[in-house]
Amino acid sequence: MNLQKEQADKNRQALRFKLKFAYFITGEPMSLVTTEELLVPARADKYAVGAFEVWNMESVQGVIAAAERLNQPVILQIGPYEADHAGLEDISHIALYHARRAKVPVAVHLDHGESFERVMLCINHGFTSVMLDASHLPFEENLAATKEVVRAAHGCGVSVEGELGRIGGEEAGINVTDSDIYLTDPDEAIEFVKETGIDVFAVAIGTVHGFYQGKPNIRLELLGKIAETISIPLVLHGGSGTPSDILRKTIELGIAKINICTEFVAAFAKTFVAEQSEESFRYNVPSVFTKPRDAAKKMVEEKIRLFAGL
Numbered sequence: 174m175n176l177q178k179e180q181a182d183k184n185r186q187a188l189r190f191k192l193k194f195a196y197f198i199t200g201e202p203m204s205l206v207t208t209e210e211l212l213v214p215a216r217a218d219k220y221a222v223g224a225f226e227v228w229n230m231e232s233v234q235g236v237i238a239a240a241e242r243l244n245q246p247v248i249l250q251i252g253p254y255e256a257d258h259a260g261l262e263d264i265s266h267i268a269l270y271h272a273r274r275a276k277v278p279v280a281v282h283l284d285h286g287e288s289f290e291r292v293m294l295c296i297n298h299g300f301t302s303v304m305l306d307a308s309h310l311p312f313e314e315n316l317a318a319t320k321e322v323v324r325a326a327h328g329c330g331v332s333v334e335g336e337l338g339r340i341g342g343e344e345a346g347i348n349v350t351d352s353d354i355y356l357t358d359p360d361e362a363i364e365f366v367k368e369t370g371i372d373v374f375a376v377a378i379g380t381v382h383g384f385y386q387g388k389p390n391i392r393l394e395l396l397g398k399i400a401e402t403i404s405i406p407l408v409l410h411g412g413s414g415t416p417s418d419i420l421r422k423t424i425e426l427g428i429a430k431i432n433i434c435t436e437f438v439a440a441f442a443k444t445f446v447a448e449q450s451e452e453s454f455r456y457n458v459p460s461v462f463t464k465p466r467d468a469a470k471k472m473v474e475e476k477i478r479l480f481a482g483l
């Protein structure tokens with residue numbers, strides 16, 4: 174086990190060296206990093222890094238432009254929906270291209286990877302971080318599946334996010350009804366984090382995927398209890414629509430990564446639709462694509478300000 178850990182540490186160093194080495198060849202700053210590199214300092218200094226779902230050129234440009242404007246790190250994340258829509262080849266090239274030439278540190282992360290195979294494919298395409306979501310499985314199976322991914326990913330110097338508990342709403346085709354939601358158990362969390370060796374830990378504390386149907390009921394005491402014993406960075410899924418004051422409190426308690434998907438897509442899509450309903454609308458590229466991208470960028474800026482405490 175120790176030998177395995179030693180090798181994984183060496184591989185991480187090797188990946189960092191490889192990323193830095195690109196700087197000497199291209200002369201461009203080394204900006205592509207792992208989520209572990211971004212999030213460990215974030216948790217220590219009590220700020221969070223926003224992770225935004227991207228699916229095309231405009232969405233990637235919007236996120237990077239917002240992060241650069243505020244000089245803050247950011248995470249581009251791609252889930253099964255986005256990968257299947259864009260094609261993994263296409264979206265990973267776009268995301269990695271922009272991440273490598275950004276003026277701020279950027280990680281490229283697989284969100285809600287549903288299988289070992291999906292995770293491996295993303296690592297093979299150059300992602301610096303992956304999530305295996307086996308949270309729908311019984312505890313022991315989730316633990317075993319996550320552990321397998323950690324070993325493979327760490328062998329390539331890539332960070333791993335694991336999840337325990339079940340978040341409500343719909344994500345990548347899986348609909349979790351209210352009766353299926355289960356919150357992260359603090360005792361199970363200790364065993365899960367220790368046994369799997371994950372780098373970042375996603376908790377279920379009452380947020381939902383998609384917009385809330387009723388009033389959000391976020392269990393801050395539960396998060397506090399988990400954070401007492403888990404020292405690795407914590408992740409909040411279902412950040413969209415969560416009140417700002419609650420988000421700030423979760424950051425104070427140890428959340429270092431906040432996922433925003435629905436709100437980001439909505440900022441883009443609502444502008445897209447609103448523009449087209451104008452009578453004067455003209456079908457040219459700036460009207461169709463530039464305005465939605467700018468609206469999405471503006472929304473990302475607001476979130477980054479909030480998460481960073483700016």
Ligand SMILES: [Zn+2]
Pocket residue numbers: 285344382410411432
């Ligand atoms: Zn999620």
